[in-house]
Each structure stands twice: as structure tokens, then as C-alpha cells.
Amino acid sequence: MNPDPHKILGIEKNATVNDIKRAYRVKAAKYHPDVGGDAWVFQQVQDAYQTLMSIHWASPTKADQQPPRPKQNPNSPKQNPNSPEQTPPPRTASGHPKTTSNPAEPVAHTQPNSKQPHPIHQVLFTHLPLQNETTYFILVNCLDVFMTYILIRFGAIESNPLANYFLQRWNFAGMIYFKMAIVAFVCIIVQLVARQNLTKARYLIFSGIAIVGTVVIYSSVLLVRRFL
Numbered sequence: 580m581n582p583d584p585h586k587i588l589g590i591e592k593n594a595t596v597n598d599i600k601r602a603y604r605v606k607a608a609k610y611h612p613d614v615g616g617d618a619w620v621f622q623q624v625q626d627a628y629q630t631l632m633s634i635h636w637a638s639p640t641k642a643d644q645q646p647p648r649p650k651q652n653p654n655s656p657k658q659n660p661n662s663p664e665q666t667p668p669p670r671t672a673s674g675h676p677k678t679t680s681n682p683a684e685p686v687a688h689t690q691p692n693s694k695q696p697h698p699i700h701q702v703l704f705t706h707l708p709l710q711n712e713t714t715y716f717i718l719v720n721c722l723d724v725f726m727t728y729i730l731i732r733f734g735a736i737e738s739n740p741l742a743n744y745f746l747q748r749w750n751f752a753g754m755i756y757f758k759m760a761i762v763a764f765v766c767i768i769v770q771l772v773a774r775q776n777l778t779k780a781r782y783l784i785f786s787g788i789a790i791v792g793t794v795v796i797y798s799s800v801l802l803v804r805r806f807l
Contacts, residue, residue, distance in 0.1 A: 584627030603628040619708040708773035712784045726798035
């Protein structure tokens, strides 16, 4: 289920175009990658802005429609057709008033009838949330596997009963498969949570890093004690 673009920009359902642009500027200034923001959140903000602007132009309000011209009295003097009062404002091909572009204003590049990218395409070929944090989590788990291998070579025993079960049944390769499966499961859960609540997902991944990092430090202390 795609997230609500109104919730992403933090605006109401009946927000005007100016409200949408104002919310977009605030979110873009906060999450732009050039200022240290999250690239995935910034992409979500852009997609939400383009979606709302597409909906607005596909369903123009009464204020956007051209009012009917009043009937001219044949006895009234003719006005100059080139006068500012008689010259209608330029309009686009869809009938909307044409406005000059302002570099400070965000521009919606998505057309009303353009197709949105498939969710699978977004997952495989776009920036996933918390990529750096997920990389740190995988790295710490690889260090845990390496330290476990070294300790077992020196006669230590795996304290995790599930990991020890895989170790006894399928040797060290089985234990690696077991731990990497847990790592993959945690990463998938974090990605799913991040699509709804980025703060909660970041808390989960950092908790996992802290737990596994503590195990790595404890394994390092045990290894140092065996050589002292």
C-alpha cells in the first residue's frame, strides 16, 4: 500500500496549491541529501509533491476555470483589442492559466496520465531507506561470525543453542547459513517498518547493531584472555 502523500508532506486533505508548495519546500530543505538528509525520504517527498500536483491539474478548481465573457452592448464604443483589459491571459493547451516559471518554485514533472513506477521496481532500483545503517548491521554480524569461528578453532563452545544445533548438525557452514538467514530476516523487517515509520526502523536497526556489537566485543575479550 502506497503511503498517503498528504501525510508525507504533513498537510490536510483540502490543502491548496500554495500549501502543497510550502510544505514541499520545508520537507525538501530538511531531507535533501546535500544538507545531510535521507535520500529515500527526500525521494518520497518529491513523489508525494508530484502526485498531489498531478491530481490538482487533473481536477482544476472553479477558480482555475475561465469565467464567461459578458455580452457587449452593440451601442457601446468599441475598445482596442490590444488593450490590457481585452487581452486574455495566456493559457496552456489544457485550458489552465499559464504562469511564468519561478526558479524558487518546485516544478512537478509528472504528467497527470503518467504511470507511477511499479513497487518492485522501486525496491530493486531505487535508494532504500537506512542503507548505511543496514550496511553497518551486516558488517557487525560478519565480525560476529568471524570471531565465533576463531573461538571455536581454539576450543570454545557456541553459547547460542540454536546456532549450536546448526553447528553440530551441519558443521560451521550450517551455523553461517543460520546466522545470515536471521540477518536477512531482520533487514527485511526493518525495510518494511521504514516505509511506515522511519524513526522506529532506525531505532530497530541501531538496537540490532548494539546487541551484536556487544557480542563481538565479548568474543574479543575471550580471545584475548586465551592468549594471556
